[in-house]
Amino acid sequence: MVFLxxxxxxxxxxxxxxxxxxxxxxxxxxxxxxxxxRDVNAQLEGITLCSDPPEHTAMRSVLGRPLRADRMRExxxxxxxxxxxxxxxxxSRGRCEVVTELAEHLPMTVVSELVGLPEHGREKMLEWxxxxxxTQGPADERAAAAGPAVQEFMSFxxxxxxxxxxxxxxxxxxxxxxADRGEIAHDKCPVMMLDxxxxxxxxxxxxxxxxxxxxxxxxxxxxxxxxxxxxxxHAINESLRLESPVPQFSxxxxxxxxxxxxxxxxxxxxxxxxxxxxxxxxxxxEPTRFDITRRPSDHLAFGRGEHVCVGMHLARLEMSALxxxxxxxxxxxxxxxxxxxxxxxxxxxxxxxxxxxxASA
Ligand code: HEM
Numbered sequence: 274m275v276f277l278x279x280x281x282x283x284x285x286x287x288x289x290x291x292x293x294x295x296x297x298x299x300x301x302x303x304x305x306x307x308x309x310x311r312d313v314n315a316q317l318e319g320i321t322l323c324s325d326p327p328e329h330t331a332m333r334s335v336l337g338r339p340l341r342a343d344r345m346r347e348x349x350x351x352x353x354x355x356x357x358x359x360x361x362x363x364x365s366r367g368r369c370e371v372v373t374e375l376a377e378h379l380p381m382t383v384v385s386e387l388v389g390l391p392e393h394g395r396e397k398m399l400e401w402x403x404x405x406x407x408t409q410g411p412a413d414e415r416a417a418a419a420g421p422a423v424q425e426f427m428s429f430x431x432x433x434x435x436x437x438x439x440x441x442x443x444x445x446x447x448x449x450x451x452a453d454r455g456e457i458a459h460d461k462c463p464v465m466m467l468d469x470x471x472x473x474x475x476x477x478x479x480x481x482x483x484x485x486x487x488x489x490x491x492x493x494x495x496x497x498x499x500x501x502x503x504x505x506x507h508a509i510n511e512s513l514r515l516e517s518p519v520p521q522f523s524x525x526x527x528x529x530x531x532x533x534x535x536x537x538x539x540x541x542x543x544x545x546x547x548x549x550x551x552x553x554x555x556x557x558x559e560p561t562r563f564d565i566t567r568r569p570s571d572h573l574a575f576g577r578g579e580h581v582c583v584g585m586h587l588a589r590l591e592m593s594a595l596x597x598x599x600x601x602x603x604x605x606x607x608x609x610x611x612x613x614x615x616x617x618x619x620x621x622x623x624x625x626x627x628x629x630x631x632a633s634a
Contacts, residue, residue, distance in 0.1 A: 274533045280309055280411055282523060282542040283532075286549040288556035288573070290532060294524060294545050295577035298325055301524035301543065303580060308523065309544075309617070310410025319461070321468045322522075322580065329579060332461065335451040336468050337583040339387070339444050345586050348383065349594075355382055356594035364602045364629050368609065371625040376481035379591040380474040388469050389443015390434055398470055401426040405471045406618035415617055426470075430463040444469055468583075476518045477588045479614065479621030481595060483516035484509070486625055489606035491563045498565060499600045508565040509592045513574035515563055517548035518621050522576070547573040548620065605630035 275284045285291050294301045304325045306314025317323050321332045338344070359378040363369035377399065385395040404422035407415045439445045445466060452459040488495040498504050523544040530537050537543070550573050552560040557569060575582035582588070607628040614623035 274535060277544075282309070282544055283537060284521070284544040284546055285532065286546045286553070288550040288553035291545045291547060291550035291573055292577055294532075294543065295573065295580070298524075298579045300527055300530055301545075302527050303329070303522075303524060305525040306523075307580075308409035310408070310412050310416065312412070313408055313410055313416075317464075317467075320464045321583075322472075326579060332457055332465060332468075333579075333583060335448060335457050336465060338451075339447060340584050340587055342586045345590050348387065348587070349590060352379060352383055352590055352594045353597075355379055356591075356598045360595065360598035360602055364599075364631055367631070368626065368628040371482045371485050371627050372478060372622055375485070375595070376478040377474075379481075379595070380477050383591070384473050384477075384587070386440075387444055388466075388473075389440030389445045390470075391438050394429055394434060397425070397429070399474055401429075402471050402474045403616060403619075405467065406475060406616050409618040411617065413617070415615070426467075427463070430466040434463065434466050472519075472582070473584050473587070475616075475619055475621075476584075477591055479518035479619060480509075480513060480516075480588065481592055482622045482625050483518065484512040484592065484596070485599075485606055485627060486608060486611065486622065487512055487516065487563050489608045489627060492605055494563060494565050495603075495605070498596070499604070502597065502600065504565050505593050505596050505600075506589070507568045507570075508596065509589055510569050510572055511563060511565050511567055512592075514551040514557070514567075514569045514572035515561070516621065517551050517572075517574040518619055519574065519576075520548040520618075520620050521546045522580075545573075545576075547576065602632050603629045604632050 275286065277284055285294060302325050303323055304318065306317055306323045308314050321329060321336055324332065355378065359375060363375050369375055381399065385398055401422055404419035405426065407419035408423050410416055434445055436446065436449050448462045448465050451457050452462055498508055521544045523542050526537055526539050526541045526543060528539045554560050575585045609626040609628055611622055612624040614621050
C-alpha cells in the first residue's frame with residue numbers, strides 16, 4: 274500500500290487487496306464518491322457509481338435492466354451488422370485511424386441510439402464523456418478545462434434529455450418510466466443519465482484500440498485467435514487485464530481498518546488500482562506478457578463486487594463482434610504511428626494509425 278501525500282489518499286496496487294476492498298462495500302464505501310477530487314465527489318454523491326446499498330441496489334437494478342446478459346440477444350444482430358460494415362470499410366482501404374474510424378463506431382452508432390438521446394446530444398456524447406472523466410481529478414488544468422463541457426452536459430441532462438424530447442423506447446426513457454412506477458426518485462433521472470453516457474463510450478473505444486495494438490505487436494497471438502475463434506472471449510479478458518482502460522476508482526473507509534499491517538483510520542480515501550492489480554505478478558505470472566491462452570477471467574478491469582461494471586456484457590459483445598470480423602478479414606496489423614490519450618481518469622490511445630494486411634489480398 275502507498276500513501277499519496279499530494280492527494281491525501283492511499284493506493285492499493287496489489288491484486289488481493291484490491292479485490293478484497295472491491296467486494297467489501299460495508300468497509301470500503303462508494304457513497305462519498307469514488308474520484309480523486311473532493312469537490313467532484315461532493316457534487317456527484319448519490320449517482321449509481323457513488324452510492325452504497327440499499328440506494329445503490331435500487332438504482333443499479335433500473336440502470337442495468339437493458340444491459341443484462343440475457344438482453345444482449347436483442348442488440349446482437351444490430352451490433353454484428355455494424356461491425357461487418359465498419360470492418361469492411363476500413364480493411365478495404367488498407368489502413369485506418371483505429372480510434373475514430375473503427376473503435377468509436379459501435380459505441381457512437383449503437384450505444385448512443387440505445388440510450389436514445391436527442392440528436393444534438395448524440396453528437397456531443399464523446400466530448401462530454403471525456404470531459405467528465407477529466408473532471409474526476411486531480412484538480413489540474415485538464416480538470417479545469419473540462420468544466421464548461423460538464424456544465425453543458427448537466428444542463429442538457431436536466432432540460433433536453435427529458436420525456437417528450439428523448440426517444441420513447443430508449444434506456445433514458447426507461448429511467449423516467451421506472452421513476453413513474455416509484456422504483457427510483459424522479460430527481461435521480463438526470464444524474465443517472467451520467468451513468469449511461471460517461472462509462473459506456475470511451476472505455477469501450479479504448480479497449481478496442483488497445484486490443485488492436487496488442488495484436489499488432491503480437492502477431493503470433495493473432496494467428497492463434499484466427500485459427501481458434503473460441504479464444505476471442507479470452508483475448509478480450511487478456512487485453513482488458515493488460516491494458517485496463519479504467520486505472521482506478523477510490524473508496525472511503527467507514528471504520529478503522531488494517532491493510533498490509535497498517536491501520537488506516539475511518540474516513541481515509543483508498544484508491545483501488547485496478548490496472549496495477551491486473552499486472553500483479555503474485556497473481557498473474559509474467560504479467561506483462563500478452564497471452565490469449567491465459568484465460569484471466571478474474572481480472573479487475575471491470576471492477577468487482579456491488580459496483581462491477583454493469584455494461585460489461587455490452588462491452589464484450591461490441592469487442593467480440595469486431596474481433597470476429599477482423600479475424601475474417603485481416604492477417605496482420607502494422608502500427609504506423611500512435612499517440613497516448615492523456616486523460617485524468619482513463620488510459621489508452623488518443624490516436625492509433627494501423628495498416629492492414631488483408632486475408633483476401
Ligand atoms: C471495456 C469497457 C468498460 C470498462 C473497462 C469499464 C470499467 C468499469 C469499472 C472499472 C467499473 C467499476 C466502478 C467502481 O469500481 O466503482 C465500471 C462500472 C460501471 N460501468 Fe463500466 N466499463 C466498460 C464499459 C461499460 C459500458 C459499455 C457501460 C454502459 C453501457 C458501462 C457502464 C457502467 C456503469 C453504469 C457502472 C457503475 C456501476 C455501479 O456503480 O454499480 N461500462 N465500469
